[in-house]
Amino acid sequence: MCHIKKGFILLLTLTFLLSAIIYFSDFSLKIAVPPRTLYTNVVNQIRSYYMVIKFPSGHDNQTIFLAPAPTPKAHQQVQQRSIQISKQTTDISVHYHVAHPSNYHFILDEPEICSQWDPFLVLMVPVAPHQVGARNAIRSTWGNESTVQGKAVMTLFLVGLTGGSDSEKAQQQLEEESRQHRDLLQSNFVDSYFNLTIKTMVIMDWLATRCPQANFSMKVDSDMYLNLENLMTLLLAPNTPRQNYITGMVMWDRPVVRNKNSKWYVSEELYPEPKYPTYLLGMGYVFSNDLPEKIVEASKEIKAFNIEDAYVGACVKHVGITPSSPPDPSQFRAYLGQYNREDFLRVITTIIGSPQQLIYIWKDVKRPTKRDQI
Structure with missing residues (x-):
């Protein structure tokens, strides 16, 4: 009987130890791999x-x-x-998870330039700090046109903070460039592809606060050819609205990219809808200058995501405005292919390959022909 009691006690002890081992093993695994809901939170x-x-x-x-x-x-x-x-x-x-421009301030600014110029049209060019060649090419081509069809036109460049081991030297060069040309704006966000939404919203804020007197503005990338004669003809047309107007290359029903390997990836957390609202392709879109203030206000309500042109489309939709298709959609072109002078005489804007190509095309488009001399 005594042996049976000892065996029973030993069995209970082993059972207890085995249960304890299983319990603590399970507990440690739960700590190492938290439940999905906890992880998500x-x-x-x-x-x-x-x-x-x-x-x-x-x-x-x-x-x-x-x-x-x-x-x-x-x-x-x-x-x-x-x-x-x-x-x-x-x-x-x-x-940054808050892209509202009030989070940033200008390091380089031209706060009085609009009161001095009183521009009809302001061209805002987002560009990387190191892309001096692109800025100089624009300064010697379409950015050099200050009057078009009797209307004042002004071109400004916006950059963010420089990065890299030579950031101090690069900043000094930017400041010297600003003193020389008086067309450079710089805000204190890190200049990167993923911060283009911030860059665009800072542009909108500058237009709203420094240049409300302009009639129209255009956000145009630094790798673009711009035919200002054709653009001004569009803006001066009697049926072109002076308020609540935005036009360019219209993008309808564009799906949100969910592939994490794509540079256009946007998570469902940032933008839950499967498709973007109608928006204008970011290479170049023109808008009445009452919109920047409205877009900045809308950005307080719209969560920022890293596709800047689609984000502007979301803000425009929030305001209750629908982007307009231009009278001739072929004037806003992504690429024209092999160079043909006649094509560049017809478009408003299109992407070009390099600053050198922009200069070459500009000189060729502007050269006098026998037809011009007749």
Whole structure:
């Protein structure tokens, strides 16, 4: 009987030990791999309160640094830290979860230029800080036209913060360029592909606060040919609205890219709808100058995502405005293919291959012909 009791007690002890081992093993696994709901909540909290600094590598981005999302007061310190990190790489991108332009301020500015020029049309060119060649090519071609069909035209360039090991030298060069040409604006966001939405919203803010007297504005990329005669003919046409008007190459029913390997990837968290609202392709779109203030106000309500032209489309939709198709849609072209002078005489804007090509095309388009001399 005594042996039976001892055996029973031993069996209970072994059962208890085995249960304890299973329990703690299961517990440790749960800690290592949290439930999906808990994981999702944690990630969402991080995304809500932090900005993510990433170093691109091929098609993928490897997160290496988290910092508190910048407030207006703390923004300068965050940018200083971003610049320090950028010295370790030549390609840094910073994702801000609030793209409203009030989070940023101008380092280089021309706040009085519109009161001096009183422009009918303002051309705003977002460009990378190091792309001096692109800026100079524009300055010697379509950006050099200050009067078109009797209307004043003004061209300005917008850049963000420089990055890389020679950022101090690059900043000094930008400041010298600004003193020389008086056409350079710089805001304190990190200049990168992923921050194009910020860049565009800063442009809208500048137009709303520094240049409300202009009739029209155009956001036009630095790799574009622009035929200002044709653009001005469009803007001066009697049926062209002077308010709530935006036109260019219209994009309808464009699906949101969910492929994480694409540079156009947008998560469902940032934009849940499967298709974008109607928008204008970002290479060049023109709008009545009452819209910038309305777009900036709408951006307070619309969560920012990294496809800047689609984001502007979302803001325009929020305001209750539908983008207009131009009278001749073929005048806003992505590519014209092999160079033909007649094609460039007909378009308003199209993408070109290099600053040198822009200069060559411009000279050829502007050269006098026998027909012009008759």
